[in-house]
Amino acid sequence: MGVFCFPAGATLPLHDHPHMVVLSKVLYGSVSTRSYDWVTTPVSASHSKSMDDADGLARMVMDNQVLEAPCKASVLFPRSGGNLHSFTSVTPCAILDVLAPPYAEELGRPSTYFSEMRIPSLSGFAILEEREVPDDLVVNGAPYLGPEIAIDADLC
Ligand SMILES: [Fe+2]
Numbered sequence: 001m002g003v004f005c006f007p008a009g010a011t012l013p014l015h016d017h018p019h020m021v022v023l024s025k026v027l028y029g030s031v032s033t034r035s036y037d038w039v040t041t042p043v044s045a046s047h048s049k050s051m052d053d054a055d056g057l058a059r060m061v062m063d064n065q066v067l068e069a070p071c072k073a074s075v076l077f078p079r080s081g082g083n084l085h086s087f088t089s090v091t092p093c094a095i096l097d098v099l100a101p102p103y104a105e106e107l108g109r110p111s112t113y114f115s116e117m118r119i120p121s122l123s124g125f126a127i128l129e130e131r132e133v134p135d136d137l138v139v140n141g142a143p144y145l146g147p148e149i150a151i152d153a154d155l156c
Contacts, residue, residue, distance in 0.1 A: 001096075001097065001098045001099070002097050003027065003095065003096050003097070004095045004097060004139075006029075006094070006095075007089065009088070011087065011088045012087040012088075013086055014034070014113060014128070015111055015112060017078075018078070018108065018109050018112075019101075019108065020099055020101060021077055024095055024098075025074075025096045026068065026069045026071055026095055027069060027095065028069045029068070029089065029090070029092050029093025030066055030067065030068035030089075030090040031066070031067055031087050031093045032087070033086065033087050034062055034063055034086050035062045035083075035085035036061060036116075036126065036128060037079060037080055037081070037082060037083055038057075038079070038128075039056070039057040040056045042054045042130060055130065056128055058084065058116075058126055058128045060126065062082055068090075084128065112130055115128070
């Protein structure tokens with residue numbers, strides 16, 4: 001679980017959430033999001049370090065849809081709901097993300113970034129190609145210092 005705080009105009013590039021369910025909620029401000037689901041998953045995206053042939057066909061779910069607080073939470077699933085997404089903040093904003101299960105490269109759930117190539121003859125689809133972490137991506141982490149979060153084991 002984490003809260004991503006964006007200055008205006010910042011972008012979190014297109015990335016995936018393999019085998020994960022993610023609940024996202026804009027806490028304040030507004031953000032533009034684009035998302036995709038795989039039609040054909042790139043084999044090497046999750047099974048190899050190779051960048052060769054690490055691309056696949058994806059169907060667009062959201063095309064620069066602006067989410068502005070207050071708004072409902074959105075949920076993405078392993079194969080639907082826009083499992084790959086990018087964010088560009090329209091105003092300073094914060095997004096609460098709850099990931100289940102969390103990223104774990106050793107368990108086959110790495111965080112992978114993609115570049116997108118639209119297909120002019122196939123509206124609503126794109127080829128997504130695995131890429132290195134963008135050089136200009138800066139994510140500064142900070143520990144949670146709020147109230148203790150208690151989990152009722154009987155409800156799990
Ligand atoms: Fe994400």
